Amino acid sequence: MKGRKSEVIIALDYENSDLAWSFINHLEDSYSISRMDRKTVKPWLKVGMQLYYAAGPAFITDIKEKGYRVFLDLKLHDIPNTVKGAAQSITQLGVDMFNVHCSGGSRMMEAALEGIDKGLSSRSISSTSSTDATPLLIGVTQLTSTSKAMMNEEIRIIGELEDSVLHYASLTKNSGLSGVVCSPREVELVKSKLGMEFLTVTPGIRLSKESQDDQVRIMTHLEAQQVGTDYMVIGRAITQAEAPLEMYQRIMKELESGLG
Numbered sequence: 001m002k003g004r005k006s007e008v009i010i011a012l013d014y015e016n017s018d019l020a021w022s023f024i025n026h027l028e029d030s031y032s033i034s035r036m037d038r039k040t041v042k043p044w045l046k047v048g049m050q051l052y053y054a055a056g057p058a059f060i061t062d063i064k065e066k067g068y069r070v071f072l073d074l075k076l077h078d079i080p081n082t083v084k085g086a087a088q089s090i091t092q093l094g095v096d097m098f099n100v101h102c103s104g105g106s107r108m109m110e111a112a113l114e115g116i117d118k119g120l121s122s123r124s125i126s127s128t129s130s131t132d133a134t135p136l137l138i139g140v141t142q143l144t145s146t147s148k149a150m151m152n153e154e155i156r157i158i159g160e161l162e163d164s165v166l167h168y169a170s171l172t173k174n175s176g177l178s179g180v181v182c183s184p185r186e187v188e189l190v191k192s193k194l195g196m197e198f199l200t201v202t203p204g205i206r207l208s209k210e211s212q213d214d215q216v217r218i219m220t221h222l223e224a225q226q227v228g229t230d231y232m233v234i235g236r237a238i239t240q241a242e243a244p245l246e247m248y249q250r251i252m253k254e255l256e257s258g259l260g
């Protein structure tokens, strides 16, 4: 929704848990310095494949215990039965959001939802997790590193990128998921066709257009908020900054004043 602050999800793309904890501990220190109210919500942290495969499920439960909201980004893509099992295990970890590739199809996405239900019921029997809320399940449309030429020539999906993103987003919505990962450039299209309540989670955020790295479909954080994204995922702009915590705080301030 335009005029509303987007949530920032910090992508903890670190090699190991020590490096991730070093950043998190800086965040924690900033809270104690600012005497953060107990009710103040801590930011979202995204744990992707690199860190999860290095640090394992214990890292997820540890950051949940500290009160962070967690997006586990493993981009599930397999046969429905396997994805159902994975979704069950992920739900038992107590994460707040996770994702599947839309290209796995509607049956696979529905199976992930079934896995969530199973995970929630077994969690209530032996609850070791710190949250009991149903995680948001999000479908990855076209990766933000994908260009039209790559989609047409390598993946062999013909037509415009926006059409493919919208097609996958409709499939995702019809399968009962909460929203999609897409680039901020497609947020307005997705929202206009599928409704404001259908969530958009957008990586491909760059503070300036000069440093694209491997991302193709990008926008700045201020532009992404302007087009009404619900969640923006920011990795290297924060984690590879000289002073990551200060960079995160600067981004939050700019987003706040971007509303004014």
Ligand SMILES: O=C(O)c1cc(=O)[nH]c(=O)n1[C@@H]1O[C@H](COP(=O)(O)O)[C@@H](O)[C@H]1O
Residues within 6 Å of the ligand: 011, 013, 048, 073, 075, 099, 140, 142, 143, 144, 145, 181, 182, 203, 204, 205, 213, 215, 233, 234, 235, 236, 237
């Ligand atoms: O699902 C994701 O989070 C994701 C999907 C996508 O299409 N593009 C994308 O960049 N991501 C993730 O978002 C993060 C972006 O990182 P930076 O490019 O460093 O900001 C990485 O952790 C990616 O794995």
